[in-house]
Amino acid sequence: MLTLNGKTYQNTDELFHDAIAMNLDISDIEKVKFDKYARLQKLGRALQLPTPLAVLQIQVKNPNQAEHGILKISDSWVRNQYVIQHQTMALANWSSATFGSGLNSAKRTSGAICPVGGEYYTAVFYGSETSSGYYAAANDASNGIVIGTGITAESLDSFALTTPIANGTGTGQMSFNACGVTKTWSSPTWTAAWVRIINNNSGGTITVNECALYASLFSGYSHSFNNPLYPTIMTNRDKLASGEDILDAGQLTVTYNIIITYP
Amino acid sequence: MGLIINELPEIDKVYTDHIQALNDPKLLKEYQDLCFDLHLPCPSAYWTLETRIKDKLIERKRQPAGSWTRNFWNWLASTQLYVNSNHATSFGAGYISWKSTAGVVGGSTTALLRMLQGVSYADLVYDAIAGYGVAADVTTNYGILAGTGSTAFSIENFAMETLIANGTGSGQFSYQSMIESTWSWTVGTLTMNFNRFRYMNNNSGGDITVEEVGLVAKSASPNMYILLERHVTGGLLVPNTAQLKAEYDTKMVYPS
DSSP: OOEEEEEEEESSSHHHHHHHHEEOOOOOHHHHHHHHHHHHHHHHHTOOOOOOEEEEEEEEEOOTTTOEEEEEEEBOOHHHHHHHHHHHHHHHOOOSSSTTOOOOEBBBBSEEEESSSSOOOOOOOSOOOOSTTTOOOOOOTTSEEEOOOOOOOOOOTSSOOSSBBBBBBSTTOBBBEEEEEEEEEETTTTEEEEEEEEEOOOOOOOEEEEEEEEOOOOOOOTTTTTTBBEEEEEEEEEEEEEEEOOTTTOOEEEEEEEEEOOO | OOOGGGOTTOOOOOSSSSHHHOOOOOHHHHHHHHHHTTTTEEEEEEEEEEEEEETTTEHHHEOOOOOHHHHHHHHHHHHHOOOSSSSSOOOTTOOOOOEOTTSOOEEEEEEEOSSSSSOOOOOOGGGBBBBTOOOOOSSSSSEEEEOOOOOOOTOOOOOOOOOOOOOTTOBEEEEEEEEEEEEETTTTTTEEEEEEEEEEEOSSSOOOOEEEEEEEEEEEEEEEEEEEEEEEEEEEOOOOOOOOEEEEEEEOOOOO
């Protein structure tokens, strides 16, 4: 059972049907993944173990073209997300000032590490859905749902988009609307639909090859300065199988439905 | 309501509860394999309970944890979806809120659930101080707790059924401070583990049978104690003068 964009699907066939009706491309491989997830979700409920899932939906509206897009399971959580989810479940702190396999730390989109040596941080969630996490204000291309032109393969250790698209109307730039959320309870799932509309007013075509989730995370206080710290970290990066051309005056809508299934 | 596991047509074995299902390595392996296949995080947790008299091991039980309460699932939802609590006074299916061990409901429709914040700037390392999280000192308000209630776990549990009080009187344990261990990494299984434990001494003059253990966190905003897990042990005898070590491991398997 999945709830996407406020609609609950009892089985994957209903979901595939709607995707086709919306002209969303969903490959046979993706269909198998959705079916596997349906099995995992049942097993997770039975064993009372978490099975958090993100589903990526991309919709393209180009001038004089039919609307189209893709629907896929976002199977590219990066190391940051594994660490943060584990810390959340364990109610535990950062413990390493270096980043990588076997280490309990995160790498910011800037490349700096949480925590920074000499200061004390902890992965505490603080803020609200309208000020932190995946929220982003209009024209802010450094938080929330972000996109890029990079074609580098997905990697567990990615910490930023390969080639981010900046906000603006200049060449190669796009105009980012705010990134906001709608949350839906449909027993037994809570779903957060994070949505962002991004317009191309650059005067030329831009090919979007990658999407990501950037989270603004409260990471504790600096002992030295008594300052609250809100580093931005990437939790997920999806490299698209084929790039989406956004024509001048075209519009891209990116939605991440993130789902927590209760027992 | 029957167990969901018994409704899965592909599984022909009947289980009495989710812990028994978790003890079936075949099911846990299928869960892990599907997580790997879909590149999803694969967490799990374990309780280890040991009784000793003067360093001599009397009994040891290692059991899958995962009897997580609605409080825990709400915490997971709020923090992984980055969404606010949706009600300050209602608790149950469809609400992202807290219910304290005292039965008080809390939350804020304008904020994420908050577990550990609200401390002064001097108290920063939340899980390593006696004050917040589960790093309890000598108190039975929070941390790892033990009880004698044997009623089956329910996701709606918000307190221990029959908490064993701190002290040396009849039916009481002398609780020690929570011990925080470091993280550990096992290369072979690509597993990160976080371990915490607590000693409880039985100086009550009589034997005590521990039927339940729990994990309670302290939140500062709102200021309340929150039961995250309640595990029914099946009975563990702690003889007079014996020491109980209750250990809780949270694990995450990485793809590489």
